[in-house]
Amino acid sequence: MEIVLWLVITVAIIAGYWKTFEKAGQPGWAAVIPIYNLIVMLRIVHRPLWWILLLFVPLLNIVIFIVIGIDLAKRFGKSALYGVGIALLGFIFVPMLGFGNARYLG
Numbered sequence: 001m002e003i004v005l006w007l008v009i010t011v012a013i014i015a016g017y018w019k020t021f022e023k024a025g026q027p028g029w030a031a032v033i034p035i036y037n038l039i040v041m042l043r044i045v046h047r048p049l050w051w052i053l054l055l056f057v058p059l060l061n062i063v064i065f066i067v068i069g070i071d072l073a074k075r076f077g078k079s080a081l082y083g084v085g086i087a088l089l090g091f092i093f094v095p096m097l098g099f100g101n102a103r104y105l106g
Contacts, residue, residue: 009091016090019098020044024075044104045071076102 017031021040030040038052045068054064069090070083076097085093 012095013091016094016096016098020072020076020094023098023102024104041068041072045075047071073097075105077105078102 014031017037018028021031021044022028024044026040026044031037035052038055039049042049042051047068051064051068055061066084066087069085069087070080073079073083073086078097082093082097086097
């Protein structure tokens with residue numbers, strides 16, 4: 001049962017990021033490629049690519065993921081609180097962003 005729940009959550013997150021990437025003019029398939037999906041995300045939120053190194057630093061990566069979540073939300077016209085939701089409850093907020101009516105503001 002736990003495996004099924006884990007698979008459902010994983011598929012929801014990947015599908016949400018896929019649609020979000022496409023809305024931002026990036027290839028949707030990038031959502032399933034490890035490391036490359038982080039590079040694409042940094043492009044979408046207009047952060048320097050060297051930030052990817054910060055994502056591999058324990059504890060600092062949590063802060064960076066929250067900042068990226070907030071930046072992503074703002075790029076789609078959402079609030080900073082929505083961005084915290086993306087970072088902490090991605091399985092709910094990422095599909096809402098990808099499949100909702102939010103548009104990429106660039």
